[in-house]
Amino acid sequence: MANVLITGSSTGIGEACALHLDRLGWTVYAGVRKEADADDLRRKGSAKLTPVIIDVTDQSQIDAVAKQIEADSGRLDGLVNNAGIGRGGPLEYLDLDEWRTQLEVNVVGQVAVTKAMLPLIRPAKGRVVFIGSIGGRLGSPLMGPYNTSKFAIEGIGHSLRQELKPKGVHVSIIEPGAIDTQIWDKAQDTLERLRSELPAIALEEYAEPIETFAKGLAMNAKNAVAPQVVAKVVEHALTAKRPRTRYLVGKDAKAVGTLGRFLPDRALDTIVAKITKLS
Numbered sequence: 001m002a003n004v005l006i007t008g009s010s011t012g013i014g015e016a017c018a019l020h021l022d023r024l025g026w027t028v029y030a031g032v033r034k035e036a037d038a039d040d041l042r043r044k045g046s047a048k049l050t051p052v053i054i055d056v057t058d059q060s061q062i063d064a065v066a067k068q069i070e071a072d073s074g075r076l077d078g079l080v081n082n083a084g085i086g087r088g089g090p091l092e093y094l095d096l097d098e099w100r101t102q103l104e105v106n107v108v109g110q111v112a113v114t115k116a117m118l119p120l121i122r123p124a125k126g127r128v129v130f131i132g133s134i135g136g137r138l139g140s141p142l143m144g145p146y147n148t149s150k151f152a153i154e155g156i157g158h159s160l161r162q163e164l165k166p167k168g169v170h171v172s173i174i175e176p177g178a179i180d181t182q183i184w185d186k187a188q189d190t191l192e193r194l195r196s197e198l199p200a201i202a203l204e205e206y207a208e209p210i211e212t213f214a215k216g217l218a219m220n221a222k223n224a225v226a227p228q229v230v231a232k233v234v235e236h237a238l239t240a241k242r243p244r245t246r247y248l249v250g251k252d253a254k255a256v257g258t259l260g261r262f263l264p265d266r267a268l269d270t271i272v273a274k275i276t277k278l279s
Contacts, residue, residue, distance in 0.1 A: 008083030012181030056109030
């Protein structure tokens with residue numbers, strides 16, 4: 001039976017993918033950063049589900065997991081690059097370390113894992129799946145670092161797809177909208193931290209957009225779809241004879257994707273400005 005490595009499996013989309021594929025009979029290497037999360041997955045999954053400690057910013061851990069998979073089977077049929085974080089705030093006042101952390105995890109980390117696993121994926125003619133975001137198609141105020149990371153994933157996925165096509169390896173990008181995960185609690189924590197750390201002038205100049213952003217988080221959390229929906233899409237990307245290059249997941253993602261295709265940038269800017277109170 002096929003095997004798959006999924007990063008960021010402790011919660012949300014990654015956990016849903018790990019448990020879904022485990023139930024389908026896959027040998028799942030579920031990447032987590034803490035032993036407590038590994039124990040939790042063992043309780044929820046079958047005996048075949050194998051939690052592995054992998055911080056995507058730690059090359060030694062990435063290499064160790066690659067060696068473990070090589071020793072177990074010598075091949076990897078699927079890689080789901082899911083691990084990620086979200087950072088935000090007004091660009092002119094946001095500390096550069098916020099940007100560095102965002103890009104190190106969401107971009108460099110995904111590349112590092114993919115590079116390490118490709119020698120195992122190519123012989124198996126396996127699949128590579130990136131969990132992107134509709135935020136990788138359309139940016140929004142106060143979300144510059146996160147949007148940048150997801151736009152980068154679009155570029156990486158497109159380039160890698162063309163590089164690996166002659167090798168028989170498919171590459172897909174999943175672009176979810178609002179998904180019912182802990183990301184909304186984490187976003188609220190980040191928002192509160194920004195409110196405490198941003199200079200007074202930033203809070204004054206961006207007071208209304210920040211308040212609108214906070215309300216938007218609550219609305220997105222309320223209307224979000226279950227992460228199991230994404231897991232089923234990932235299954236298709238890993239198993240379909242002709243997988244799609246990109247998958248939009250959720251009504252909001254599909255709506256934004258449609259608007260992005262047909263409306264010019266300034267029209268989109270006008271819509272976003274009205275919603276976020278930046279007009």
